[in-house]
Structures are given as structure tokens and as C-alpha cells.
Amino acid sequence: MVKICCIGAGYVGGPTMAVIALKCPSVEVVVVDIWDKRIAAWNSDQLPIYEPGLDDVVKQCRGKNLFFSTDVKKHVKEADIVFVSVNTPTKTTGLGAGKAADLTYWESAARMIADVSDSSKVVVEKSTVPVKTAEAIEKILTHNGKGIKFQILSNPEFLAEGTAIEDLFKPDRVLIGGRETAEGQKAIKALRDIYSQWVPEDRILTTNLWSAELSKLAANAFLAQRISSVNAMSALCEATGANVTQVSHAVGKDTRIGPKFLNASVGFGGSCFQKDILNLVYICECNGLPEVAEYWKQVVKINEYQKSRFVNRVVASMFNTVSTKKIAILGFAFKKDTGDTRETPAIDVCKGLLVDKAELSIYDPQVTEDQIRRDLTMRKFDWDHPMHLQPISSSSTLEQVSVVSDTYEATKGAHGICILTEWDEFKTLDYNKIYENMQKPAFIFDGRHVIDVDKLREIGFIVFAIGKPLDAWLKDMPAVA
Numbered sequence: 001m002v003k004i005c006c007i008g009a010g011y012v013g014g015p016t017m018a019v020i021a022l023k024c025p026s027v028e029v030v031v032v033d034i035w036d037k038r039i040a041a042w043n044s045d046q047l048p049i050y051e052p053g054l055d056d057v058v059k060q061c062r063g064k065n066l067f068f069s070t071d072v073k074k075h076v077k078e079a080d081i082v083f084v085s086v087n088t089p090t091k092t093t094g095l096g097a098g099k100a101a102d103l104t105y106w107e108s109a110a111r112m113i114a115d116v117s118d119s120s121k122v123v124v125e126k127s128t129v130p131v132k133t134a135e136a137i138e139k140i141l142t143h144n145g146k147g148i149k150f151q152i153l154s155n156p157e158f159l160a161e162g163t164a165i166e167d168l169f170k171p172d173r174v175l176i177g178g179r180e181t182a183e184g185q186k187a188i189k190a191l192r193d194i195y196s197q198w199v200p201e202d203r204i205l206t207t208n209l210w211s212a213e214l215s216k217l218a219a220n221a222f223l224a225q226r227i228s229s230v231n232a233m234s235a236l237c238e239a240t241g242a243n244v245t246q247v248s249h250a251v252g253k254d255t256r257i258g259p260k261f262l263n264a265s266v267g268f269g270g271s272c273f274q275k276d277i278l279n280l281v282y283i284c285e286c287n288g289l290p291e292v293a294e295y296w297k298q299v300v301k302i303n304e305y306q307k308s309r310f311v312n313r314v315v316a317s318m319f320n321t322v323s324t325k326k327i328a329i330l331g332f333a334f335k336k337d338t339g340d341t342r343e344t345p346a347i348d349v350c351k352g353l354l355v356d357k358a359e360l361s362i363y364d365p366q367v368t369e370d371q372i373r374r375d376l377t378m379r380k381f382d383w384d385h386p387m388h389l390q391p392i393s394s395s396s397t398l399e400q401v402s403v404v405s406d407t408y409e410a411t412k413g414a415h416g417i418c419i420l421t422e423w424d425e426f427k428t429l430d431y432n433k434i435y436e437n438m439q440k441p442a443f444i445f446d447g448r449h450v451i452d453v454d455k456l457r458e459i460g461f462i463v464f465a466i467g468k469p470l471d472a473w474l475k476d477m478p479a480v481a
């Protein structure tokens with residue numbers, strides 16, 4: 001029986017390994033982590049992450065060929081294949097701060113693998129890492145002095161949160177990069193044999209190590225670039241009276257461009273896009289390519305601009321002040337169908353409104369009050385560290401913020417509403433009732449194209465929706481970004 005151990009039981013390690021266990025009953029999979037509470041949750045009925053379909057997959061194999069454990073060393077030692085799916089945050093201090101990937105956790109995992117191993121292993125990079133990381137990892141592993149042979153593979157993960165199980169069941173592609181030596185090719189085959197139990201052969205791509213590592217950064221950069229492109233257009237739409245939904249539909253009809261990932265929004269969030277682009281920018285700079293670095297940096301800049309533009313629009317529309325005004329925040333997760341708030345645009349929007357002294361009433365169906373308060377008090381990039389290593393903020397009281405369990409409570413007596421996550425339930429709210437219970441004029445700012453703009457204007461709301469033609473009120477109150 002092939003034994004797999006995955007270091008890191010997070011959004012990637014957990015679902016990915018659960019699907020491997022489900023699809024390969026003859027493989028034993030153990031997911032290990034240093035964060036004991038997370039492992040306890042994986043072993044309970046309340047899994048640590050919310051992901052449609054995940055409960056079902058875990059229930060089918062947990063205790064049979066899928067295990068979760070804090071005994072990291074034991075399971076690494078026993079494994080034939082070790083996946084490493086630990087955090088690779090953006091560095092906050094020192095060389096490359098604010099851009100470069102912090103490989104502290106990766107390196108400590110590699111050193112531990114070298115220390116505990118007494119048999120050859122295939123070590124798989126599942127985390128997103130800078131191109132050429134495998135070379136550094138190889139050095140750490142092979143200088144263990146024990147003469148044990150390690151083969152490094154790069155097998156980046158392309159799943160998106162909210163659709164992780166669907167994506168893992170039917171991936172567009174599985175990418176495996178390895179050394180072009182006989183041993184490297186043998187390792188590639190071992191991993192290929194796992195995936196080919198459910199992924200069609202023509203969707204399993206094999207490349208050299210550096211192409212696989214770079215493809216992951218490139219794919220995320222291309223995806224984020226599309227969003228920044230349509231978001232840049234959304235600003236121009238508002239200025240000219242064009243409708244961004246019509247523009248992106250027309251643009252996406254070109255088969256060379258395609259219709260996906262062209263939804264204008266308050267900005268992209270999530271743990272990957274910004275981090276990976278900044279990482280790419282740093283790599284370009286280190287390779288003496290400042291023009292290329294500058295090109296990709298712009299994708300992040302436009303995203304920052306989109307979030308601050310949204311805040312400015314809210315404040316400018318409401319007579320240039322939101323001081324002591326109640327603003328309802330509907331949705332805090334970075335997208336629907338996840339409770340994940342890492343780099344969610346809601347953090348920057350809420351912080352922007354708090355600076356202008358707004359009173360926020362926040363509702364999200366999947367995010368806890370504790371998480372929201374942590375997010376609003378945490379420093380940039382501090383979120384991407386194992387939970388017990390995250391600094392505890394001293395100012396976590398945030399008196400201007402209340403977190404409530406229902407939309408109607410959040411909007412009661414509010415001056416304005418900001419929709420920041422596209423949860424389906426926001427489409428079917430009783431907006432007549434909400435309007436009745438709000439201060440007048442009642443404002444609604446839709447950052448996710450959730451509402452029917454015309455219907456809400458008929459009810460009496462002053463409506464702003466990203467990239468949609470402005471009503472007379474908003475035209476009179478231009479927001480300067």
C-alpha cells in the first residue's frame with residue numbers, strides 16, 4: 001500500500017488529500033499539522049473549513065484510508081510520498097518585505113523531513129512557491145548526511161475555494177514538474193499513477209520543475225489580471241454611462257477572450273492572488289526585469305484602487321461623511337460559499353469606513369464574529385501564518401463594529417448598505433421591508449452585482465452598483481479616488 005503524508009491540513013491539504021483518499025482506496029493518506037485544534041476539527045463532525053461537498057467526501061474515507069494527526073514526524077517517516085502544503089506568506093520584514101514569499105514554514109518542514117526520514121521519499125511541493133524553490137529544498141534534503149535519496153516534484157494546486165471538491169474531482173489539468181533524470185521521471189510516474197485513478201491521462205501535464213513552479217504563479221497572475229482589467233473598465237463605465245455587465249458580455253463573446261472571470265467587483269480577495277503576484281513581481285525584480293515587474297504590479301494596484309474607489313463612493317454619496325452613521329455590511333467572506341476571509345476586500349472597505357468614523361453592522365452567513373474582529377485589527381499579511389503564531393492584537397474591541405446574525409438586524413436603522421460578498425441569499429431579500437426600516441435617504445452600494453438596480457431604485461433606494469450607470473444623486477456627488 002502506497003503511503004502518503006501531507007504536511008499542512010489547511011484549505012488545500014485537507015480537501016486535496018480527502019479526494020485522493022476517496023479516489024484511491026488502496027492508498028493510505030495521513031494529513032498532519034502542528035495546529036492541534038485544526039486537526040481535532042478534521043476528526044470531528046464540524047470540519048475546520050466550509051466547502052460544499054467536503055463533509056461527504058471526508059465522511060466516506062475518514063478512519064478507513066484517510067487520517068488526520070498531529071504526530072507529524074511519525075507519519076512523515078512512514079510515508080513514501082510527502083506532500084508539503086504549508087503556508088507561504090508574504091514577508092513582512094527584512095529583505096523583500098511586502099513582496100517576497102516567506103519560506104520559513106516550508107524550510108522548517110523540509111528540515112524535519114530530512115531529520116526523520118530513514119527511507120527514500122518523493123517530496124511534493126503543493127504549496128505555491130517561488131520558481132526555483134525546489135532547488136533550495138533539494139539542497140536541504142540531500143545535505144542530511146544520511147545518504148537517503150529524495151526526489152522533489154512540483155505539483156501546484158489550482159482549486160478555487162467554494163468549488164474545491166468540484167475542481168478536484170474534475171480538474172482542468174493536473175501539473176507535475178520533476179527532474180529530467182531517470183529518478184525524476186520515476187517519481188513523476190509514481191504521482192501520475194495516483195492522479196490517473198480518476199483524472200483523464202490527457203489532463204495530466206508533465207513539465208520540468210521550473211515550468212511547473214512558474215505556471216502556478218503565471219495562472220494566478222493571468223486570472224487576477226482579467227479581474228483588474230474589467231474593474232479598470234468599471235471605473236470608465238461609471239464615468240461614461242456605459243454598463244460594465246454589457247461591456248464584459250460583449251468582450252467575452254470573442255472566443256479568443258472567453259466569458260469567464262470577467263465579473264467586475266469591489267476587488268479580488270482570497271489568500272492567493274495578491275500574494276502570488278507580489279511574489280512574481282519580486283522574482284522579476286531579482287532577475288533584473290523591472291519592466292515586467294512593473295507590469296504585474298499594476299494588477300495589484302488596480303485592485304487597491306477599486307477598493308478605495310468603493311469607499312470613496314460611499315462616503316462622497318452620503319454628503320462626504322459617514323461619521324456616526326450606521327452602515328450595514330452584507331457579506332465579509334472573500335467570495336460566496338466559503339467562510340474564508342483572507343485578503344477579503346471587506347477588510348479594506350470596512351477599515352476605510354471606520355477611518356471615516358462609521359458605525360458598522362456586519363453580517364455574513366459563514367464568518368464568525370471572532371474572525372471579523374481579528375481581521376479588522378490584524379496587520380497586513382499577518383493572517384498567513386499558522387494560527388498559534390499569529391500576533392494577538394491589543395485593540396480588538398472595535399467599539400464602532402457590531403457583528404449580527406441576520407440581514408434585517410444589520411440593516412435596521414442603517415443609513416446605507418454595502419454588499420461585499422455575492423451570497424445567494426442577498427438576491428432574495430425583502431428589500432421593501434429593508435427600505436422601510438432604514439434612515440432616509442436610504443443608500444445601497446452593491447460591490448458584487450447582486451441586486452436588481454432598477455427594482456431597488458423603484459423602491460426608493462439611492463443605488464450604486466460597480467460599473468453601472470449612475471443615478472442623478474451619484475452624478476451630483478462625484479467621488480475622487
Ligand code: NAD
Nearest residue numbers: 008009010011012033034035086087088105127128157386
Ligand atoms: P492554510 O493556512 O489553510 O494551511 C496551511 C497549514 O499548514 C496550517 O494549518 C498550518 O498550521 C500548517 N503548517 C505550517 N507549517 C507547518 C509545519 N512546519 N508542519 C506542519 N504543519 C504546518 O493554507 P492553504 O490555503 O491550505 O495554502 C497552503 C498553500 O497552498 C499556500 O502556499 C497557498 O498559496 C497554496 N494554495 C492555496 C490555495 C487556496 O485556495 N487556499 C489554492 C492553491 C494553492
Ligand code: UDX
Nearest residue numbers: 157158159160161261262263265268269270272334335
Ligand atoms: C484562486 C484561483 O482561481 C485558483 O485557481 C487558485 O488555485 C487559488 O486562487 P480562489 O482565490 O479560491 O482561487 O477564488 P477565485 O474564484 O479565483 O476568486 C478570487 C477572487 O476574485 C474572489 O474575491 C472573487 O470574488 C474575485 N472575482 C473572481 C472577481 O471579482 N471577478 C471574477 O470574475 C472572478
